[in-house]
Amino acid sequence: MAGTAEPARQSADCVDDAELALRGINMLLNNGFRESDELFRSYRTQSPLMSFGASFVSFLNAMMTFEEEKMQVAFEDLKATEKICERDNAGVIETIKNKIKKSTDSQRSGVAIVDSLQRQIIIADCQVYLAVLSFIKQELSAYIKGGWILRKAWKMYNKCYSDITRLQEGSKRRPSDQQRSPSPSLSSTSDQTSDSHAALPGPPPSQRSEGISPEALDRLRGSVSFGYGLFHLCISMVPPHLLKIVNLLGFPGDRLQGLSALTYASESKDMKAPLATLALLWYHTVVQPFFALDGTDTKAGLLEAKAILQQREAVYPNSSLFRFFKGRVQRLECQISSALTSFSDALELASEQREIQHVCLYEIGWCSMIELSFRDAYRAFERLKTESRWSQCYYAYLTGVCQGATGDLEGAAAVFKDVQKLFKRKNNQIELFSMKRAEKLRKLKPSQELCILAVIEVLYLWKALPNCSIAKLQTMRQTLQGIEDASCAGLKNLLLGTINKCLNNTKDAVQHFHLAARDEIGLLSNSYVQPYSCYELGCLLLDCPETTERGRTLMLQAKEEYAGYDFENRLHVRIHSALASTGAAAPP
Numbered sequence: 001m002a003g004t005a006e007p008a009r010q011s012a013d014c015v016d017d018a019e020l021a022l023r024g025i026n027m028l029l030n031n032g033f034r035e036s037d038e039l040f041r042s043y044r045t046q047s048p049l050m051s052f053g054a055s056f057v058s059f060l061n062a063m064m065t066f067e068e069e070k071m072q073v074a075f076e077d078l079k080a081t082e083k084i085c086e087r088d089n090a091g092v093i094e095t096i097k098n099k100i101k102k103s104t105d106s107q108r109s110g111v112a113i114v115d116s117l118q119r120q121i122i123i124a125d126c127q128v129y130l131a132v133l134s135f136i137k138q139e140l141s142a143y144i145k146g147g148w149i150l151r152k153a154w155k156m157y158n159k160c161y162s163d164i165t166r167l168q169e170g171s172k173r174r175p176s177d178q179q180r181s182p183s184p185s186l187s188s189t190s191d192q193t194s195d196s197h198a199a200l201p202g203p204p205p206s207q208r209s210e211g212i213s214p215e216a217l218d219r220l221r222g223s224v225s226f227g228y229g230l231f232h233l234c235i236s237m238v239p240p241h242l243l244k245i246v247n248l249l250g251f252p253g254d255r256l257q258g259l260s261a262l263t264y265a266s267e268s269k270d271m272k273a274p275l276a277t278l279a280l281l282w283y284h285t286v287v288q289p290f291f292a293l294d295g296t297d298t299k300a301g302l303l304e305a306k307a308i309l310q311q312r313e314a315v316y317p318n319s320s321l322f323r324f325f326k327g328r329v330q331r332l333e334c335q336i337s338s339a340l341t342s343f344s345d346a347l348e349l350a351s352e353q354r355e356i357q358h359v360c361l362y363e364i365g366w367c368s369m370i371e372l373s374f375r376d377a378y379r380a381f382e383r384l385k386t387e388s389r390w391s392q393c394y395y396a397y398l399t400g401v402c403q404g405a406t407g408d409l410e411g412a413a414a415v416f417k418d419v420q421k422l423f424k425r426k427n428n429q430i431e432l433f434s435m436k437r438a439e440k441l442r443k444l445k446p447s448q449e450l451c452i453l454a455v456i457e458v459l460y461l462w463k464a465l466p467n468c469s470i471a472k473l474q475t476m477r478q479t480l481q482g483i484e485d486a487s488c489a490g491l492k493n494l495l496l497g498t499i500n501k502c503l504n505n506t507k508d509a510v511q512h513f514h515l516a517a518r519d520e521i522g523l524l525s526n527s528y529v530q531p532y533s534c535y536e537l538g539c540l541l542l543d544c545p546e547t548t549e550r551g552r553t554l555m556l557q558a559k560e561e562y563a564g565y566d567f568e569n570r571l572h573v574r575i576h577s578a579l580a581s582t583g584a585a586a587p588p
Contacts, residue, residue: 021049031319036057049118049271051084055081055129059129110211117220121156128153154231226265229276232261262280266308278321283301289301323342323343331367369459369464372472396419400451404446404450405452419439449482450483453479456479468502488526489519494512527564537551558575
């Protein structure tokens with residue numbers, strides 16, 4: 001990719017900024033991070049779109065490293081892009097008013113409308129990324145500020161999405177229809193937006209879209225659909241008990257609308273089309289299976305993900321990110337050997353992108369655990385523990401349990417001591433869980449079997465047991481059956497129940513889930529076991545018409561009778577999804 005930026009620079013005069021920006025993002029996704037950054041920065045003062053492209057690359061670098069200096073640079077770049085967009089931007093409604101009252105040149109007016117809408121979308125995008133940078137500080141004032149910024153961004157997305165949709169609809173109507181049936185005002189959502197964007201009564205949409213090409217409208221809708229769709233999708237995944245608070249802030253959460261908008265964005269010619277494609281792959285291969293958003297099916301969404309990868313293969317033949325998502329699909333299809341190859345290829349392709357390498361190493365570690373290749377998993381997590389600046393406590397715990405599972409108990413004990421030292425974020429559930437588990441194993445003077453139990457527990461909590469082969473599941477079951485430690489009895493039965501469920505031994509699974517739900521001895525150290533057992537048992541009973549009501553009762557019991565346990569929000573999302581998939585949604 002070394003010479004890619006220069007040809008683009010030479011031909012900039014005959015390429016519009018939208019096409020150039022899309023080229024820059026494609027360059028980035030084909031492993032040309034440096035070249036993409038150079039291209040955007042070369043033209044960042046020449047158009048709002050190129051300025052946003054430069055700011056986005058800066059933001060991406062900050063999010064991949066979490067380095068304070070890079071986050072400050074990203075903050076300053078985003079604010080600079082906002083200022084460029086706010087300059088001479090009277091707003092789309094004002095522009096249209098001027099067009100109707102004064103202008104006789106419809107083409108010039110159309111360009112002004114497109115430019116105004118584009119600027120507003122970019123401002124909303126910048127505000128979202130600024131809010132994310134605020135949230136990272138993990139301070140109360142930062143959360144409040146970030147929430148307020150997001151609310152402003154959502155209003156702008158919603159307004160622009162409504163305006164662009166109406167302009168598109170107007171451009172498709174026949175003049176005879178427009179004369180017989182005048183259209184409503186350009187935006188019917190003005191009451192949800194700021195006073196500066198009041199609705200405009202008057203001529204039908206087709207008249208207002210005069211001078212704007214359908215291609216320009218399609219690209220604009222693709223541009224706004226990325227942020228609009230992500231808002232809907234992310235809010236739809238908020239834990240049910242927090243949803244009321246979120247709705248009070250004015251945020252919606254329609255998952256299907258979010259996916260539809262992202263699909264539209266991914267098929268557009270806007271610079272964010274590739275980003276929308278990545279967002280869809282992320283949803284189908286990471287979020288959907290992890291949160292069980294289609295009941296308990298961990299393979300839901302794979303057909304969509306495979307179709308996306310196949311369609312984009314020619315455009316991104318050597319993209320480390322697309323190779324990574326190919327590995328995710330293969331892992332979910334239980335093709336672990338192929339997945340390891342894909343993640344290893346992605347690791348090599350991302351030679352200049354350290355954080356993408358870390359994501360690939362993480363997946364290599366997981367696939368190795370799924371294969372019970374503890375030594376390979378240990379090597380991957382040990383490298384992450386050493387190189388990563390993020391979640392070192394968690395990586396240290398995974399390193400320790402994998403090392404202990406190989407039989408190196410002395411080395412594992414030493415790593416468990418490191419976990420305590422690396423524990424920094426008390427409000428982070430994963431780090432808190434890792435610290436507590438490492439402390440317990442250190443005090444117990446762990447055996448190899450207990451370390452293997454800890455590996456299986458992590459595979460369960462991250463919904464990776466369904467990715468294991470029958471042979472590996474049987475090996476795990478045999479190991480668990482040999483563990484006699486009373487403090488682990490509830491956890492052991494929960495894991496045995498899940499393994500038997502994966503092996504389609506429903507009768508044995510139900511028996512083990514019952515035993516786990518009744519466990520009291522390990523309640524203090526394994527507080528999540530009882531509610532999770534009720535959930536797992538409820539899932540099995542919901543599948544059978546004769547026991548559906550009992551399954552629903554157990555789901556509600558898990559939701560309402562337990563509190564303050566590890567990964568509570570995660571379970572609430574899964575319970576809500578499981579009940580919704582049967583048409584029996586949980587009460588708020």
